[in-house]
Every structure is written in structure tokens, then in C-alpha cells.
Amino acid sequence: ELNPQIAWVADPSGQITEIAPLWGDLVGVSLEEGYGEGWKRVLHPDDLPTIEEIWDEAVRTGDEDRVDARYRVRLVDGSYRWFRVRARPRHADNGSIVAWYGSLEDIHDQVLAEEALRSSEDRYRLASRATNDVIWDWSFEDQRATWAGAHKKVLGYPELHGNTDLDFWLDHIHPDDRPRVLASQTDALETGADYWHEEFRFLTASGEWIDTRSRCVIVRDESGKPIRLVGSMLDITQQKRAEAELHWAAFHDPLTRLPNRALYQERLRTAIESARQLDRFVALVVLDMNGFKDLNDTLGHAAGDQVLVEMGTRLTRNLPRNATVARLGGDEFAIIIPDLSTLDAHRVFLARLSSDLADTMEYESLSIPISFCGGLAIWPRDASGPEELLIAADLALYTAKADIPGTITEFSPGLRVAAEGRAAMLATARAALTDGRIVPYYQPKIDLHSGKIMGWEALLRMVGEDGEVFPPSYISAAFTDAEITVKLTDRMFSCVFADLANWRATGTVVGRIAINVAAGDFRKQTLAERLLAHAREYGQTLAELDIEVTESVLIGEFGPEVSRMLDELRSKGVMVALDDFGTGYASLTHLQKIPVDVIKIDKSFIDQLDYRDAKATAVTDAILQMAKRLDMQTVAEGVETIEQARYLKARGCTFGQGYLFSRPIPAVEVPTFLSTPNLHRWEFGSAVSSTR
Structure with a gap:
């Protein structure tokens, strides 16, 4: 009576002779009325024929495994509830059946859950017809998988119209991915997880390996044992390729195809850490080309680009395979030679390099000399970390430039006097702040489709005591000082809001103003308060203000807190621009998570635009397409030619900024x-004549 299952007994002919009292309570019928075949009166009419067939066949054959079925029972309130019926015969010594013993088990909740799952799966299968999802359903009991959705389009195997075994799935996963996928799935199954997901390569019927993302729901029985996996596979090959291209672009120079500054920094840290563990040495060489600007001015940028490419080729072919040659920017290169056994082990490579660089290169029947200067520093002799090592190499480079052009000068302790230069920069910056000689200069941002000025970027300038205007590089050391950085930014905020107030007082409409902020501005977590305070001082709001931050700030150690503060600013009308995109390490996944409204394409990519070279434009095209899909505005930095502007306009770039315009x-x-009327025309040719 205490058993939640309802026990019953039948005679050899199948007539019910006993039923547990709980049955009468549930159906509102006396037990006597249920004896014989009276129990059939409370079965759902749709289920009765099937149950009668099963029961009659079991009684006739004596099959012990025949009676295991589901049916609905009408309860005392008139509703129906699902039960599972099971029965086994009891045999006499001569083998004949003397009675049947059975039970009824309430499985109503289980059936409803299964029906809900089937309904959800059906909806998903219908939805998958409009997508590229491959739907799969694995049964542990049958050890078979059924397939639906876009499997014909994505995978192409005819056998997926039926069902497959486990070996089919395993055999088509890339051998290098298979152990990881199996381990991941086993862990999900054994730890009680409700879901499993993984990315792996899968072989299609055409023989092509595609990148896939597989996700599934793990269906378990009452004991927690997995009984089904219902999931999908999505072809993410194009996404992977796009991410790989952006990742490559983030760590490589598009012209020379060498590692860029970001990858150089990573490899130098790795080389030093390895050398520290193995008691070895690391050589760092920084190279600059002599007279490169004159070369560009006389022979053109195409010639200059060719010299840079040739420089990278010669550097690479004269160094050991484990060395890194990077282009840090402009005509500056860096060489990392790791795992040196002695302090002098680098000399043989640099001697070979110097000899190769002494040869001229040919360009359009011209012989162009490759003139350079270099600075060399050795870890750990000259520095304890990567930043100090670069400073030491730079100091040696400056010495080579001043004293012996065309050579590689080795660092010596006496060169540390150059550190005084940094102190001088900091002092200059402090004095300029005190005297109010830090001011914004404004560069317009042009709508590439209308030709109208839609806003400006406020760029920091320092006015000397004699009135000469200096770029930020004149006090570059100040931007690495956390205290001075905040003061410089606050000065820019104050000046910009004061200028906005003056313009609006005279009826001048300027559009949105963008201001750069640095990592140091986020350390005190008061950026929003500082901005609001400056705005209120001049009776302004933040509604037409843009904040520009670099990738390293957004994804650095303060990334989460930076995102929180930027979200706060966005709620007040501020737009956030990702500056110099493509030169750091932001990925598609990052862009989906970080609070960004505008992507600024770095000048280094704009410089490479060329209708005849698809590779040179691939990165810019990819960034513009990605921004469009993410509903982000784009600003091309450093637009200098009408051809660049027209190319960017044709591909949907929102704004242009550069010397072409002003x-x-x-x-x-x-x-x-x-007020210059030509600037409001849609074609850019007239803008050039009025701003140069």
C-alpha cells in the first residue's frame, strides 16, 4: 500500500484478480469493478486497442518481455494521466503459467517532458531549414544517430538521410582534433552537464576539411544517465578564416609581411623568459634606414615600399631560423636573436647581415643603396627586462645615427645618459601644463558619401615658450607617466568644452568632437565624473562627444573595468571609437563584447590601398565588411589621396580623415x-584644392 507503484495480479487467462487500493483511489472505481476486464473501462479510447493487442499476445505466447507499454488512465476528476504497465508470468514446476504479476507506474511528468522536447526539436528542425545548421540526434540505447537540417548542403553524405553509427562521426573528425573532442564530451557526460559544445574540423563528402561548431543538449533519465544527445553542427569555416586574417593583420605588417610591433613584443618577452630558464643570452638589434624620407620624396612611395620589402627579405635570410625580424613602423626594424650561448654568438650573423645590406638593390633600372644604422643590446648584460632592453638598443641606435651611420653600434653603460631625455620630456610636459600651453588642434572628419564635415578629432599640441607648435611626440615620455597622462587629458577636456561653448555662442555648428584617452585615464575609475565636471563648467553636455581608445587599452589588464566605464559614458550619449584598429590584437569575439560604436582603420592599412593589388586591400575590405555587419561606423585615418578616398567611399567607409581634407x-x-563652400561638395577634388 505504501509503494507508489500500483501492483496487480492476473490469472493465466489474463483476467485481473487483484489490484492495489491506490488504483481505486485514483480512478474512482471500486477494486471489484476493476477485476476481470473491468480495468479497461478507465483506459483512454485511443490507447485501448494497442494495449489489448499486447496483453492478448502476451497471454497467448507467455512472452515474458511482451508487456512493457504506456497508456493513459482516466482519473477520478475526468482527466487522463500517463502510466507505464509492466508484467511478468509466474510458472509452475511443469512450466505452465499460474499467474501474472504486474505494476503500474506514474510517468506523466516524464512523458510531458519528452513531448516538450520533441516539440522543441521539431521547431528547431524547421528553423534549421532556413540556416546552415546540421541537426543530429544520438540515441545511447540504439547506438545510432539520425540527421536533419542542412546536412546535404554542408556535409554532402547521402547516408545521412538514414542513420549512422558512432564510427561515422569519429572517422570524419580530424585526427588532430579527435582526442580533444572525445575528452571534452566524455567529461560533459560523466560530470552531469546539461550541455556540451566543441569546435573541430570535419571531413565533407567533397574531401574538404571544414571548421565546425557543435552544440548539444544532454538528455538524461531519472537516474542521471545520458540517454540522448540532441544537437547541431554549424559550418564556421568562413568565420575562422576571417578571424585568422584579422589575427594575422593584428600581428603583421601588411607591406613587408613581417611581424609588427605587437608580435615583436610578445616574442621578445618569450625569448627572455626562455633564456632566463636556460641561462642563455638574447640579442636585440634595432635598425633604422638612412635617408628614407628623401628616397620617398625623390623616387616616390612605390620605390620606398620596395626598399622596405627588400630590407625585410635581406634581414630574414641572414639570420638563424629561430630569430625574429619585425617592422616596428616606418623605416624601423627590430631583430631578436634568442638562445645565444655566449655574449659574442651574435656577431657571425650580424657580419653576414651587414655584408648583404651593403649591396644595392635594383628598382626600375636604378641602383638604390640600402643605408642603415643599428643599435645592439644583450640580455641580461644590458637590461633586466624587454622594455629596458629596447631602451638600451635605441640608445645605441641614436649613437650610431649621430656618430657612425651605416653601422650597428653596441650598447655601453655610458649611453644611459639618454635616459635624461625622458626626464627632460616629463619636465617639459609639466611646464607646458602649468603655463597652459597644451592645446587641442582640430582635424575634420568628412562624410565620404556627402563630402560634408560631420565632426572633428581634437589632437594634442604643445606650444613652446617661443610660440612654436609641437606634436605629441615632443613629450612622448609623458604619456607613459600615469600622473601626467591624466593631467594632459583633463587639460584637453577643458579646452575642448571651452571651444565648444565659444563656437555655439557664435552659432557655429561643428558636429561631434573626438578626444583620445589613454590607459592611465582609467586607473582612477573617475573618467565619467571628470568629463561631466568639465562639461558642466562650460554649460555643455556629453551628447556630441566621442572617446577614442586603442585596442591595448580595451583588452589590457584593465579591460573589464574600462568596458564598464565606457558603458557608463555611452549611457550619457558618448560614442566610443576603437583607434588604430588592426595594429593590436582585437578579434571578432572581442568586438562582440567590448562597448565600441566606431572603428578607426589605421593609416598603415590606408597607405596600402591599391586597385591592382587585392592582397593590399584585403584587410581594409575585411574590416569594412565586418563593421557593417556589426552595425559600427568606420573612420579611415591618414587619407592622403583622392584615389584612397574614392576607394573607401565605394566600399562603404563612413568617414575619412587625413591631409587630403585638412x-x-x-x-x-x-x-x-x-565656411569654405567647396568642402560641402560630395566630390573630393575640390576639397583638395581648398585645404592644401
């Missing part, structure tokens, strides 16, 4: 500049 100008010139 150099940065002081605030007092902005109203006059805005």
Missing part, C-alpha cells in the same frame, strides 16, 4: 574652415 588646425580657424 591638416589639424587651431580652434580659432575652425569657423572659417567650415
Whole structure:
């Protein structure tokens, strides 16, 4: 009576002779009325024929495994509830059946859950017809998988119209991925997880390996044992390729195809850490080309680009395979030679390198000399870390430039006096802040489709005591000082809001203003408060302000906190621009998570635009397409030619910024500049003549 299952007994002919009292309570019928075949009166009419057939066959054959079925029972309130019936015969010594013993088990909740799952699966299968999802359903009991969705389009195997065994799935997973996939799935099954997901390569019927993302729901029985896996496979090959291209672009120079500054920094850290463990040495050489600007001015940028490519080729072919040759920017290269056994082990490579660089290169029947200067520093002799090692190499490079051009100068302790230069920069920056000589200059951002000025970027300039205007590089050391960085940014905020107030007082409409902020501005977690305070001081709001941050700031050690503060600013109308995109290490996954409204394409990519070279434009095209899909605006930095502007316009770039339109100008010139009628025409040719 205490058993939740309802026990019953039948005679050899199948007539019910006993039923547990719980049955009468549930159906509202006396036990006597249920004896014989009376129990059939409370079965659902749709289920009765099947149950009668099963029961009659079991009684006739004596099959012990025949009676295991489901049916609905009408309860005392008139509703129906699902039960599972099971029965086994009891035999006499001569083998004849003397009675049947059975039970009824309430499985209503289980059946409803299964029906809900089937309904969900059906909806998913229907939805998958409009997508590229491959739907699969694995049964542990049958050890078979059924397939649906886009399997014909994505995988192409005819056998997937039926069902397959486990070996089919395993045999088509890439051998290098298979152990990881099996381990991941086994862990999910054994730890009680409700879901499993993994990415792996899968072989299609055409013989092509595609990248897939597989996800599934793990269906378990009441004991927690897995009984089904219902999931999907999605072809993510194109996404992977796009991410790989962006990742490569983030760590390589598009012209020379050498590692860029970001990858150089990573490899130098790795080389030093390895050398520290193995008691070895690391050589760092920084190279600059002599007269490169004159070369560009006289022979053109195409010649200069060819010299840079040739420089990278010669550097690479004269160094050991484990060395890194990187282009840090412009005509500056770096060489990392790791795992040196002695302090002098680098000399044989550098001697070979110097000899090769002494030969001229040919360009359009011209012989062009490759002139360079280099600085060499050795870890750990000259520095304890990568940053100090670069400083030491740079100091040696400066010495080579000043004293013996065309050579590689080795660092010596006496060169550390150059560190005084940094101190001088910091002092200069502090004095400029005190005297109010830090001011914004404004460079317009042009709508590439209308030709109109839609906003400006406020660029920091320092005015010397004699009135000469200096770029930020004149006090570059100040931007690595956390305290001075905040003061410089606050000065820029104050000046920009003051200029906005003056322009609006005279009816000058300038559009949105963008201001750069650095990592140091986020350390005190007061960026929003500082901005609001400056805005209120001049009776302004943040509604037309853009904040520009670099990838390293967004994805660095303060990344999560930076994102929180930027979200706070966005709620107040501020737009966030990702500056110099493509030169750091942001990926598609990052862009989906970080709070960014605008992507600024770095000048290094714009410089490479060329209708005849698809490789040179591939990265820019990929960034523009990605931004469009993510519903982000784009700004091309460093637009200098009409061809670049037209190329960017044709591919949907939102804004252009660069010397083609205007150099940065002081605030007092902005109203006059805005009144120039030619700048409001859609074609850019007239803009060139009026701004150069």
C-alpha cells in the first residue's frame, strides 16, 4: 500500500484478480469493478486497442518481455494521466503459467517532458531549414544517430538521410582534433552537464576539411544517465578564416609581411623568459634606414615600399631560423636573436647581415643603396627586462645615427645618459601644463558619401615658450607617466568644452568632437565624473562627444573595468571609437563584447590601398565588411589621396580623415574652415584644392 507503484495480479487467462487500493483511489472505481476486464473501462479510447493487442499476445505466447507499454488512465476528476504497465508470468514446476504479476507506474511528468522536447526539436528542425545548421540526434540505447537540417548542403553524405553509427562521426573528425573532442564530451557526460559544445574540423563528402561548431543538449533519465544527445553542427569555416586574417593583420605588417610591433613584443618577452630558464643570452638589434624620407620624396612611395620589402627579405635570410625580424613602423626594424650561448654568438650573423645590406638593390633600372644604422643590446648584460632592453638598443641606435651611420653600434653603460631625455620630456610636459600651453588642434572628419564635415578629432599640441607648435611626440615620455597622462587629458577636456561653448555662442555648428584617452585615464575609475565636471563648467553636455581608445587599452589588464566605464559614458550619449584598429590584437569575439560604436582603420592599412593589388586591400575590405555587419561606423585615418578616398567611399567607409581634407588646425580657424563652400561638395577634388 505504501509503494507508489500500483501492483496487480492476473490469472493465466489474463483476467485481473487483484489490484492495489491506490488504483481505486485514483480512478474512482471500486477494486471489484476493476477485476476481470473491468480495468479497461478507465483506459483512454485511443490507447485501448494497442494495449489489448499486447496483453492478448502476451497471454497467448507467455512472452515474458511482451508487456512493457504506456497508456493513459482516466482519473477520478475526468482527466487522463500517463502510466507505464509492466508484467511478468509466474510458472509452475511443469512450466505452465499460474499467474501474472504486474505494476503500474506514474510517468506523466516524464512523458510531458519528452513531448516538450520533441516539440522543441521539431521547431528547431524547421528553423534549421532556413540556416546552415546540421541537426543530429544520438540515441545511447540504439547506438545510432539520425540527421536533419542542412546536412546535404554542408556535409554532402547521402547516408545521412538514414542513420549512422558512432564510427561515422569519429572517422570524419580530424585526427588532430579527435582526442580533444572525445575528452571534452566524455567529461560533459560523466560530470552531469546539461550541455556540451566543441569546435573541430570535419571531413565533407567533397574531401574538404571544414571548421565546425557543435552544440548539444544532454538528455538524461531519472537516474542521471545520458540517454540522448540532441544537437547541431554549424559550418564556421568562413568565420575562422576571417578571424585568422584579422589575427594575422593584428600581428603583421601588411607591406613587408613581417611581424609588427605587437608580435615583436610578445616574442621578445618569450625569448627572455626562455633564456632566463636556460641561462642563455638574447640579442636585440634595432635598425633604422638612412635617408628614407628623401628616397620617398625623390623616387616616390612605390620605390620606398620596395626598399622596405627588400630590407625585410635581406634581414630574414641572414639570420638563424629561430630569430625574429619585425617592422616596428616606418623605416624601423627590430631583430631578436634568442638562445645565444655566449655574449659574442651574435656577431657571425650580424657580419653576414651587414655584408648583404651593403649591396644595392635594383628598382626600375636604378641602383638604390640600402643605408642603415643599428643599435645592439644583450640580455641580461644590458637590461633586466624587454622594455629596458629596447631602451638600451635605441640608445645605441641614436649613437650610431649621430656618430657612425651605416653601422650597428653596441650598447655601453655610458649611453644611459639618454635616459635624461625622458626626464627632460616629463619636465617639459609639466611646464607646458602649468603655463597652459597644451592645446587641442582640430582635424575634420568628412562624410565620404556627402563630402560634408560631420565632426572633428581634437589632437594634442604643445606650444613652446617661443610660440612654436609641437606634436605629441615632443613629450612622448609623458604619456607613459600615469600622473601626467591624466593631467594632459583633463587639460584637453577643458579646452575642448571651452571651444565648444565659444563656437555655439557664435552659432557655429561643428558636429561631434573626438578626444583620445589613454590607459592611465582609467586607473582612477573617475573618467565619467571628470568629463561631466568639465562639461558642466562650460554649460555643455556629453551628447556630441566621442572617446577614442586603442585596442591595448580595451583588452589590457584593465579591460573589464574600462568596458564598464565606457558603458557608463555611452549611457550619457558618448560614442566610443576603437583607434588604430588592426595594429593590436582585437578579434571578432572581442568586438562582440567590448562597448565600441566606431572603428578607426589605421593609416598603415590606408597607405596600402591599391586597385591592382587585392592582397593590399584585403584587410581594409575585411574590416569594412565586418563593421557593417556589426552595425559600427568606420573612420579611415591618414587619407592622403583622392584615389584612397574614392576607394573607401565605394566600399562603404563612413568617414575619412587625413591631409587630403585638412591638416589639424587651431580652434580659432575652425569657423572659417567650415565656411569654405567647396568642402560641402560630395566630390573630393575640390576639397583638395581648398585645404592644401
